[in-house]
Amino acid sequence: MTAxxxxxxxxxxxxxxxxxxxxAAELGFSGIGVATIDLPEDETHFLDWLHAGFHxxxxxxxxxxxxRSRPTELIPGTVSCISVxxxxxxxESADAAATLADGNMGYVSRYALGRDYHxxxxxxxxKLCERIEAEVGPFGHxxxxxxxxxxxxxxxxxxxxxxxxxxTNLIDRHSGSYFFLGxxxxxxxxxxxEPSTAHCGTCAACMPACPTGAIxxxxxxxxxxxxxxxxxxxxxxxxxxxxxxxxxxxxxCDDCQLVCPWNKFARPxxxxxxxxxxxxxxxxxxxxxxWSEQEFLEKTQGxxxxxxxxxxxxxxxxxxxxxxxxxxxxxxxxxxxxxHPSALVREHVRWALAQHAPSTAAR
Ligand code: SF4
Numbered sequence: 001m002t003a004x005x006x007x008x009x010x011x012x013x014x015x016x017x018x019x020x021x022x023x024a025a026e027l028g029f030s031g032i033g034v035a036t037i038d039l040p041e042d043e044t045h046f047l048d049w050l051h052a053g054f055h056x057x058x059x060x061x062x063x064x065x066x067x068r069s070r071p072t073e074l075i076p077g078t079v080s081c082i083s084v085x086x087x088x089x090x091x092e093s094a095d096a097a098a099t100l101a102d103g104n105m106g107y108v109s110r111y112a113l114g115r116d117y118h119x120x121x122x123x124x125x126x127k128l129c130e131r132i133e134a135e136v137g138p139f140g141h142x143x144x145x146x147x148x149x150x151x152x153x154x155x156x157x158x159x160x161x162x163x164x165x166x167x168t169n170l171i172d173r174h175s176g177s178y179f180f181l182g183x184x185x186x187x188x189x190x191x192x193x194e195p196s197t198a199h200c201g202t203c204a205a206c207m208p209a210c211p212t213g214a215i216x217x218x219x220x221x222x223x224x225x226x227x228x229x230x231x232x233x234x235x236x237x238x239x240x241x242x243x244x245x246x247x248x249x250x251x252x253c254d255d256c257q258l259v260c261p262w263n264k265f266a267r268p269x270x271x272x273x274x275x276x277x278x279x280x281x282x283x284x285x286x287x288x289x290x291w292s293e294q295e296f297l298e299k300t301q302g303x304x305x306x307x308x309x310x311x312x313x314x315x316x317x318x319x320x321x322x323x324x325x326x327x328x329x330x331x332x333x334x335x336x337x338x339x340h341p342s343a344l345v346r347e348h349v350r351w352a353l354a355q356h357a358p359s360t361a362a363r
Contacts (some may be wrong), residue, residue, distance in 0.1 A: 033159025109252025133292030176266030
């Protein structure tokens with residue numbers, strides 16, 4: 001948090017809160033609210049989740065102790081939190097269900113088809129801070145976009161941006177769940193919003209829809225089974241027990257959100273930064289697998305996908321190719337990588353070729 005100084009004009013918290021809605025809309029946010037930073041129940045839920053080991057290899061989830069659920073321990077001086085959301089479903093993109101149903105195509109989670117959201121949100125949050133500073137003078141603040149130990153969904157719920165659904169994503173009654181979240185911790189005492197109420201009701205559609213059974217109970221996600229974790233967070237070998245269920249999902253998964261009835265209210269983003277890049281919404285697996293490392297780096301420049309690196313990119317596509325309908329094109333693509341320098345890639349290619357063994361023998 002930057003050093004705070006006396007504001008240029010006396011702070012009128014209610015007037016500042018009223019201005020936030022207009023500034024947020026100008027900056028492309030689809031929602032904004034102010035959250036109370038007391039999260040005792042969410043802290044208990046989070047610690048239970050950690051103790052169950054559901055975070056898997058994500059050691060960073062446990063590393064910061066209670067700082068994640070106690071904003072004042074992470075950033076001393078914090079008295080309130082501004083929470084924002086920004087829609088990401090691209091204006092133009094291939095039909096998600098059709099891509100998932102075509103085993104020759106690779107499915108990339110809709111949030112990752114455009115520019116890396118970390119960069120977009122961070123810069124907009126900084127601009128929002130500049131607007132606030134122009135109004136009230138220097139103030140202490142820090143901005144976050146999935147970048148620090150912050151219980152962002154709990155804060156967003158407290159800021160009236162939505163409720164945490166049984167699939168553990170945030171949902172808004174009027175916008176669905178296809179949005180990113182960002183936060184500003186600040187030392188200004190703003191009036192807080194009433195938390196959102198929950199509206200899952202008796203629905204449980206997301207639970208059986210998860211291909212790997214990662215939603216082990218309502219509001220309880222075993223990340224070790226989640227395809228987003230397996231294809232993005234996990235650094236090593238993807239457990240064999242999940243490979244068939246991964247299907248053609250090569251970066252993340254949207255299945256629990258695709259079936260959620262509230263997403264019929266979701267609207268495409270107006271953000272050009274989230275436009276689909278390089279046709280990643282409808283690409284042939286064999287073509288993606290043929291990318292050189294140089295092509296991977298070029299085509300994922302400025303994209304969240306680049307974070308997993310080329311080796312894991314090939315690992316993920318190898319699994320999807322193993323699940324693709326058998327054909328000479330698919331088998332040839334895999335065989336071309338059978339002697340790849342990476343043991344991780346070779347192991348996944350071996351598994352994938354074994355899935356096509358009858359057709360390989362018949363060639
Ligand atoms: S699919 Fe149903 S249970 Fe799951 S998050 Fe949406 S409304 Fe809640």
